Amino acid sequence: MLLSVENLEVSYGHIKALHGISFHVDEGEIVALIGANGAGKSTTLKAISRLISVQAGNIRYEGKNLLDFAPHDVVKLGIAHVPEGRRIFGNLTVMENLKLAAYNRKDREGIAQDFERIFALFPRLAERKEQRGDTLSGGEQQMLAVARALMTRGRLMLLDEPSMGLAPVLMRDLFRVLREINEAGTTILLVEQNARMALKFAQRCYVLETGNIVLEGPSSELAQNPAVQAAYLGG
Amino acid sequence: MTYILQQLINAVQLGSIYALIALGYSMVYGVLRFINFAHGDIFMVGAFLSYFAAVLIKRLAGATAIPTALIFVGSMLLAMLGTALITLSIERIAYRPLRRYRLSVVITALGMGVFLEHMTLVIVGPWRISFHPLITETVYKVVGVSISTTQLVIIFVSILLMLILEFIVRQTKQGMAMRAISYDREAVPLMGVNVDHIITLTFAIASCLAAAGGLLYAHAYPIIEPYMGIMVGWKAFISAVVGGIGVIRGAMLGGYILGFVEIAAGAIFPSRMRDLISFVVLMIVLLAKPTGIFGLPLRQKV
Ligand SMILES: Nc1ncnc2c1ncn2[C@@H]1O[C@H](COP(=O)(O)OP(=O)(O)OP(=O)(O)O)[C@@H](O)[C@H]1O
Numbered sequence: 001m002l003l004s005v006e007n008l009e010v011s012y013g014h015i016k017a018l019h020g021i022s023f024h025v026d027e028g029e030i031v032a033l034i035g036a037n038g039a040g041k042s043t044t045l046k047a048i049s050r051l052i053s054v055q056a057g058n059i060r061y062e063g064k065n066l067l068d069f070a071p072h073d074v075v076k077l078g079i080a081h082v083p084e085g086r087r088i089f090g091n092l093t094v095m096e097n098l099k100l101a102a103y104n105r106k107d108r109e110g111i112a113q114d115f116e117r118i119f120a121l122f123p124r125l126a127e128r129k130e131q132r133g134d135t136l137s138g139g140e141q142q143m144l145a146v147a148r149a150l151m152t153r154g155r156l157m158l159l160d161e162p163s164m165g166l167a168p169v170l171m172r173d174l175f176r177v178l179r180e181i182n183e184a185g186t187t188i189l190l191v192e193q194n195a196r197m198a199l200k201f202a203q204r205c206y207v208l209e210t211g212n213i214v215l216e217g218p219s220s221e222l223a224q225n226p227a228v229q230a231a232y233l234g235g
Numbered sequence: 236m237t238y239i240l241q242q243l244i245n246a247v248q249l250g251s252i253y254a255l256i257a258l259g260y261s262m263v264y265g266v267l268r269f270i271n272f273a274h275g276d277i278f279m280v281g282a283f284l285s286y287f288a289a290v291l292i293k294r295l296a297g298a299t300a301i302p303t304a305l306i307f308v309g310s311m312l313l314a315m316l317g318t319a320l321i322t323l324s325i326e327r328i329a330y331r332p333l334r335r336y337r338l339s340v341v342i343t344a345l346g347m348g349v350f351l352e353h354m355t356l357v358i359v360g361p362w363r364i365s366f367h368p369l370i371t372e373t374v375y376k377v378v379g380v381s382i383s384t385t386q387l388v389i390i391f392v393s394i395l396l397m398l399i400l401e402f403i404v405r406q407t408k409q410g411m412a413m414r415a416i417s418y419d420r421e422a423v424p425l426m427g428v429n430v431d432h433i434i435t436l437t438f439a440i441a442s443c444l445a446a447a448g449g450l451l452y453a454h455a456y457p458i459i460e461p462y463m464g465i466m467v468g469w470k471a472f473i474s475a476v477v478g479g480i481g482v483i484r485g486a487m488l489g490g491y492i493l494g495f496v497e498i499a500a501g502a503i504f505p506s507r508m509r510d511l512i513s514f515v516v517l518m519i520v521l522l523a524k525p526t527g528i529f530g531l532p533l534r535q536k537v
């Protein structure tokens with residue numbers, strides 16, 4: 001087991017966002033977490049990358065208790081979080097955004113290879129290396145956000161709604177690249193509102209409803225589940 | 236014509252010092268969205284530490300004659316080190332625990348400024364100390380305009396420091412992290428960057444520039460006293476705002492603008508009106524462009 005979350009509880013003030021959820025991700029898998037607005041998907045990812053404090057429960061990654069780590073140290077452990085809304089540094093160029101993501105790396109050659117790999121995966125970024133982040137289109141920003149996660153050399157990638165705001169063509173491209181990244185050895189935990197996409201992409205899936213996991217299983221099974229079809233796949 | 240050129244040189248000299256100090260306000264604001272109102276007093280501490288460092292170096296040298304240039308550089312480096320240590324202690328003890336309480340931390344900064352003034356008062360007494368220049372003064376005459384080594388050194392050292400700063404901010408990964416923090420601080424840890432380290436580094440750089448400013452100021456106006464940082468601090472702060480606070484080049488530009496305005500005001504109006512006129516001019520600039528000349532990069536909406 002690469003990542004395991006046990007009885008995780010998170011509150012914002014008096015409002016409880018997660019009521020003790022448990023799930024796990026195995027090495028090499030693609031796992032999806034689906035749910036409606038406000039279900040607690042982003043909260044779960046932020047708890048894993050230690051951006052928010054946790055009231056109860058445990059988060060283990062490669063046997064380590066993540067609750068002992070600060071957010072920048074979680075990145076060093078190999079967890080790359082692509083946050084909701086991309087969060088590109090608009091005042092930095094594309095290249096600088098990528099270099100910043102390699103902040104803790106000292107392997108010059110590896111970094112150079114990763115730049116090449118990224119520009120092969122995302123040719124549009126290669127054309128825009130010196131452009132400021134805030135001049136990129138939404139889709140290009142999403143590519144850059146994924147590319148940054150690659151630069152941190154994450155072994156586990158947490159993706160928060162990468163399909164948001166993307167045209168269908170771009171979305172298909174992005175998921176094709178994400179699958180390549182997974183096949184090259186990166187484990188993926190994907191958060192999505194677009195359940196149809198998530199179920200197609202992931203091997204296993206958890207359904208989150210107002211802070212509780214209500215369903216889980218292989219994606220193919222969940223896609224056949226009448227409750228899932230009614231609630232998330234439009235009948 | 237020579238008169239104007241002469242005043243222009245004076246303006247560049249004064250503006251360079253304001254720019255060095257303004258940068259400190261601006262950089263700290265960039266990473267923390269916080270005005271460090273103790274920064275003017277940090278500048279004063281820098282001037283005093285330069286004074287004591289020079290005394291110390293001369294004492295250590297004893298009978299051996301060492302070049303004044305070496306004493307100058309040595310004093311500046313020691314003053315930078317000492318000032319940075321004091322600033323980092325203040326940040327650690329007084330600012331960091333209060334960082335989330337925006338108003339309290341500003342009040343604390345004002346308090347730390349008063350604290351520094353009075354500590355200095357207690358240590359050195361209420362006397363005005365005359366600063367023995369560490370630059371051998373020679374005056375050159377170029378087409379009727381006189382320019383002294385002191386002026387040349389002040390301008391040269393300031394510009395050199397600003398170029399070094401520009402390099403750090405543009406080319407190093409720490410500089411990239413600083414700029415990223417000023418845009419979207421919450422997202423920076425996700426890049427593996429320890430934000431506290433970068434904030435510490437920012438304060439350290441800001442106080443080094445202020446210390447250099449203190450040493451240079453003491454060469455232009457060789458009297459130092461515990462309250463010398465108040466007015467200079469306000470002026471540098473306003474320069475930073477006029478240039479666009481949070482923007483490095485804005486602070487530089489703002490410093491030079493104030494230098495020019497002040498010298499011009501002093502040349503045209505009676506000298507007691509100088510500060511009044513400069514503040515009025517800066518206020519007019521702000522009314523025309525409330526976010527400063529280079530504007531403030533708005534924090535990304537999430
Ligand atoms: N900073 C915050 N302060 C207070 N409440 C919050 C905060 N962030 C999230 N919440 C609340 O926690 C709950 C879960 O939010 P979360 O962002 O995890 O939902 P989500 O599943 O990611 O939704 P979406 O699909 O809209 O992104 C919501 O009710 C939300 O209002």
Ligand SMILES: [Mg+2]
Nearest residue numbers: 041042043084
């Ligand atoms: Mg969300």
